[in-house]
Amino acid sequence: MAKLNFEVQGLVVQYGGVKAVDGVSFSLKPGEIRGLIGPNGAGKSTVIDAITGRRLPSAGIVRLKGEEVTRLGVFERRKRGVSRSFQRTSIFAGMRVWDQVELAAAKLGLADAARDATEVLEELDLMPVAGLVAGELGYGEQRRLDLALALVGRPGILLLDEPMAGLTVPESMELASHLKKLASGRDVSVLLVEHDMEVVFGISHSITVLELGRVLAEGEPDRVRANPRVREAYLGSAA
Numbered sequence: 034m035a036k037l038n039f040e041v042q043g044l045v046v047q048y049g050g051v052k053a054v055d056g057v058s059f060s061l062k063p064g065e066i067r068g069l070i071g072p073n074g075a076g077k078s079t080v081i082d083a084i085t086g087r088r089l090p091s092a093g094i095v096r097l098k099g100e101e102v103t104r105l106g107v108f109e110r111r112k113r114g115v116s117r118s119f120q121r122t123s124i125f126a127g128m129r130v131w132d133q134v135e136l137a138a139a140k141l142g143l144a145d146a147a148r149d150a151t152e153v154l155e156e157l158d159l160m161p162v163a164g165l166v167a168g169e170l171g172y173g174e175q176r177r178l179d180l181a182l183a184l185v186g187r188p189g190i191l192l193l194d195e196p197m198a199g200l201t202v203p204e205s206m207e208l209a210s211h212l213k214k215l216a217s218g219r220d221v222s223v224l225l226v227e228h229d230m231e232v233v234f235g236i237s238h239s240i241t242v243l244e245l246g247r248v249l250a251e252g253e254p255d256r257v258r259a260n261p262r263v264r265e266a267y268l269g270s271a272a
């Protein structure tokens with residue numbers, strides 16, 4: 034991990050008069066996985082929405098590979114490499130796995146959409162089921178397909194909002210191991226919002242803890258876990 038790949042500086046997002054995100058900053062290097070954690074309502078999903086362009090911030094800067102993307106629309110950011118996984122909502126249940134990944138690549142205007150689709154499916158161990166319609170896949174495979182759709186076009190940052198929700202322990206472990214491999218193999222930065230603390234602390238290189246829209250703590254997992262303020266506000270004594 035070397036230079037900075039992605040950064041958010043002084044992000045503020047308001048819902049009416051309420052600041053849901055209030056001056057949040059962090060950065061990621063290529064291949065870095067950063068866990069974004071905090072109690073319900075802390076502002077995690079709102080940070081992701083502001084990064085992807087779903088919601089415009091009232092202040093702050095979002096920058097990918099040195100280029101500011103703060104005011105761009107969702108699709109413009111996706112083309113530049115800001116990608117989000119939607120759990121299963123982006124999957125077409127009646128369409129073949131390979132066809133939909135190739136379609137996603139073609140929509141981005143990639144020169145060789147078929148090759149990109151094949152590469153992503155191979156990396157996620159989905160080639161054996163590439164000819165099936167997505168509705169026939171198991172739940173864990175559907176999550177990986179959703180990840181495949183987010184990974185076409187080699188994004189610079191991948192935003193994941195609770196990717197483990199609803200998965201069994203073995204399925205979570207499998208997805209976590211894929212995420213680790215993908216981040217380092219593709220040099221993609223990953224911002225991971227996840228309630229499963231074992232997964233977050235197990236695969237993240239760094240962690241940001243939010244509370245009431247502000248950064249409560251930030252740093253390497255062990256240091257964050259040992260931080261008394263974090264334990265008190267969020268993790269509890271069991272962590």
Ligand SMILES: Nc1ncnc2c1ncn2[C@@H]1O[C@H](COP(=O)(O)OP(=O)(O)OP(=O)(O)O)[C@@H](O)[C@H]1O
Pocket residue numbers: 048053071072073074075076077078079080
């Ligand atoms: N569309 C909205 N309109 C008004 N307030 C909202 C809206 N969406 C979220 N909020 C408020 O903004 C704050 C941050 O919410 P957000 O969903 O980002 O938190 P979160 O950390 O992702 O929570 P959770 O872990 O429950 O998903 C909360 O106080 C929430 O009630």
